[in-house]
């Protein structure tokens with residue numbers, strides 16, 4: 001991964017004015033950068049401001065203050081270049097049922113001013129596995145195919161950045177993994193991916209870095225691994241080869257959850273307690289560990305913690 005920033009957001013604010021007295025602060029002083037070639041995930045509960053953010057990048061919503069640079073272009077002074085640099089995959093399926101995928105992509109390319117000789121319609125159709133449906137009416141496509149066609153639409157002008165707003169919301173499991181495969185493939189070809197989702201396990205699997213948005217505020221921004229590491233508590237189950245006196249294990253920040261049939265379950269603060277200390281307490285009683293298992297924290301834990309209040 002290189003260090004070129006393809007997206008820079010500085011002190012971005014968005015207010016929606018409901019009526020004269022009350023306005024919604026949908027984005028609260030957002031600062032973030034996205035590196036070229038990465039898959040960046042923006043996570044957050046409903047109403048966090050994810051779509052507002054995407055819509056500002058797409059040019060369909062106007063920011064209240066702050067600066068946005070996409071592919072080095074300033075959104076305020078070069079909105080056309082910004083638009084040309086990104087392909088947006090919207091959340092809702094919204095396709096004309098009477099066009100075929102091929103026709104639709106051709107029309108869309110025209111809309112973006114892509115000359116006939118520069119169009120890569122067939123390549124895109126192949127990429128999203130719709131080459132066999134190239135000439136079928138859109139209305140005859142399955143839900144999954146329609147989703148893939150939306151992805152295809154975002155690619156007609158070969159943007160270096162593709163942004164997907166909750167691409168898997170309401171999409172069945174099989175379809176989701178298929179969609180993610182396509183996204184990974186795009187990324188492998190050098191396209192930077194920005195996506196929003198509230199499926200945490202998917203973000204965990206897909207993203208190099210994750211930002212967590214809550215009520216318009218970025219409450220975390222880190223590599224996926226570091227975010228998961230933030231969960232300090234760790235649960236470990238130890239199977240011992242003989243009975244021990246658990247009162248002898250006397251460590252601060254360690255809690256004994258259960259001890260039955262030589263199976264000892266403990267919970268401790270990773271930053272304060274090392275598992276070696278626990279093991280040495282056990283060895284002091286001439287017992288050995290015959291099996292050990294841990295529960296790794298997942299992103300869901302981090303997410304729940306950071307967005308709790």
Ligand code: ADP
Nearest residue numbers: 016024026044045046047048049050051052053
């Ligand atoms: P998310 O995509 O994370 O669910 P949104 O960006 O859609 O969040 O919404 C963020 C906040 O802005 C919410 O409180 C929402 O009600 C409000 N909001 C979104 N769009 C509008 C709008 N067009 N007019 C007024 N308020 C809006």
Ligand code: MG
Nearest residue numbers: 050051052166
């Ligand atoms: Mg949304």
